[in-house]
Amino acid sequence: MSMNDNKTPGGLSLTGFKKWYDTRHEYAKEWKKKNPKGKVMGYFCTYVPEEILYAADVLPVRILGSHEPQDVTEPHIFGMYCPFCRDCLAQGLKGRYNYLDGVMIAQSCLHIRQAFTSWQLHIPVPYSYYLPMPNNVQSKFAQPYLRGELEAFKKSVEGWTGKKITDKDLDKGIEIMNQSRRLMKQVYETRKSDNPPMTGLEAMYMAVSNQMTDKREHSKVLEEALKMLPKRKMDREPGARLMIVGSEDDDTEFINMVESVGATIVIDDHCTGSRYFWNEVKPENDRLSAIAQRYIDRPACPSKDWPARTRLPHILKLAKDYNVQGAIVIQQKFCDPHELDIPAITKMFKENNIPTLFLEFDVTVPIGPFKTRVQAFLEMISEDALF
């Protein structure tokens, strides 16, 4: 896919995000060389409070899979759990994350938890932490509880790193995270235009690489990109404006295929996408309280979206704000939390005259059959537009 302006004013290129995504391990190893006192923490879920890690000069990197078939996790995780959690564990068992100084999880779904607990059992790492993030985020008691847990986590990180985390450090961590969130949201804002200045694939590389690089460095490139994007003209027709909704998704091959057959993905609701950066920490004197509130308020993972379904109005608002013509609803195979939301989400889209296509993802996706289904879906959308 070519564009008439690929470079940012500073000479940086949007393809840099893809490079970071493709060379995530080399990046982290290089980061350690440049920051000999710094530690790298691998994390399993986006409810991990990265503010505290940045405050402690720790680089948080999200552990993701490689989308390759593998057989190393069979002895460790029963095959009825999602392919994503097994793909993540496979990376550890294959030694690809051998540079990590620590691993942690913030409690979310049972599936990814198994990748973390098997990692603890079989992959030696000097530090590990299980943060019992509340599930009942709609309860008024969740925030004070989480604040207490963040206090305990902060103390644990101080013990691990040997560095006292001050309010000033926390302010630094909050600002690093908030700046990144602000910039990502501004980038996403440009996708509202009739002819978005970037593809969904580029946005995915940008968002996912954000989870595996130092945000200070990532934000610099985002700032550059933001100067360039308003002027950028794409030499492709945007086609149908689509939203993609679902569980973790960094299946770039799939997104590329969808955008090659007459569509642009203009917005997502993924934890590898908008859910990760949609809201900021609102400053308070009590920094931990402010951080806790941010994670309570963030767009919910389905495992925490009860008793009310807050995801529905949030997703619908995104669909309307980004003027989507259709939604692709995806889930990782066997992902119970998303399976429990999908009928309600599909119904909501239907009631709002937004056609949906449901697809179940595995570690690799059958691009050929999926392409046929996407083409049929796009044809249906275009017929709807005609009549």
Next chain:
Amino acid sequence: MPNKYPTEQLKSWNKAKEIRDNYYRDYADAKKKGGLRWAGGAWSFGAIPAGLGDDVYPITGEPYGASIAWNKEFALACQEAAEKKGYARDLCSYMRSYWGSIILDKYLWGGPFPKPDFMWQDHICCSHSKWYQVANELEGGKVPVFEIDVAVGPESEVNKNRVDYIVNQMLEGVDWLEKVTGRKYDDQKLIEAVYNECRATSVWAEICELNKTVPAPLDEKTMYSLYVLGTLMKHSKVVADYYEELLAETKDRVKRGIAAIPNECCRVMSDTQPPWAFLKVFRYLEKFGCVSVGSLYTFGLIGLWEVKPDGTWGAKTTPQQKGIKIKTREQALRILAEWNLSKPEWQHFYSPALKSDMMIRIAKEWKLNGVMLHYNRGCEGLSLGIAENRLALQKAGYPVMTFEGNMGDEREFDETRTMARIDSFMETLDLKKID
């Protein structure tokens, strides 16, 4: 060949059946008596709604789903009804059966599905709260729902912040119950229910402990019909009293050398819920003189345990045995929260190693020769970490057989293949069919 040990039927068997039958009938008939109905999970804090009065009748979802599994035709109709509504086939099979029963508007014990006045659930498994979120939607979306998050980490890491989080939700829940039912809450009834729950769950552990005896006085297939009472209403006097009666009878069986099976020569345990429609698996083991004496599931789903001074596992000492007088609502709720946080089946949600340690302890103390793990496709919560449990048990020196199935969806159980696996496993354990 003469039998090795005498056997006899449990004298209290019919009473257990009667309690269960009454439970489901009372739920259906609650309105005839001017009572209230509530629906929730088997682990929900049933002692709390008990404070609304003696005419408040629960239906717990998991045992209801298990009961449906016994009726193959109805089970299939329920599964298909849920699937037709768009719910994935790999979701919890109890949950799908329960939803199917609502969708079809058919109660397993006859008549339409009785709509609850409120839903009262806890949450440690991803499916717990979503179960009742969807159930409410299927009921028309007007049933009040209250759900308590209990996923605050393992017992060994319990602290004030974590217990406070649960207790605060419980206290709010009491106010909510008063509001949605219009009834005045009776703290004395809550306190009684908490005492009952502690008694019932401790006595059940004591019953299971007696199965350390050789020959085992109870087999797991029988225990399934007994532990279930704790999953229905562990907070009730009737269940606590029944377990006391069963304990006395089991002690008597031990004293008289009464065995669960006549030719016990091999002892195993299982894990997770069994494929309910195929309990014949356990009868098949008997042909080899093999008895399943229980599992962490049958012992620890409801039973509460502690390490005794001699280092072995025994029934947890109740607050009343410690001489604790519960005087206030808050004290009762705190005791209830702390009591449940030590539940064995809640520990593995944080690490399979915690469960492996308990399973290895059972294997040693209950003198087991092997383990049969049910890789249960129907339950993401209890199958969690099961592959790591297998590795740990093998490392500890126990032969392990695994078989795949589903507790509530028989489409995922291959009977012939499982029986063939059992044959091989028995051979591994040097067992032959007894003529």
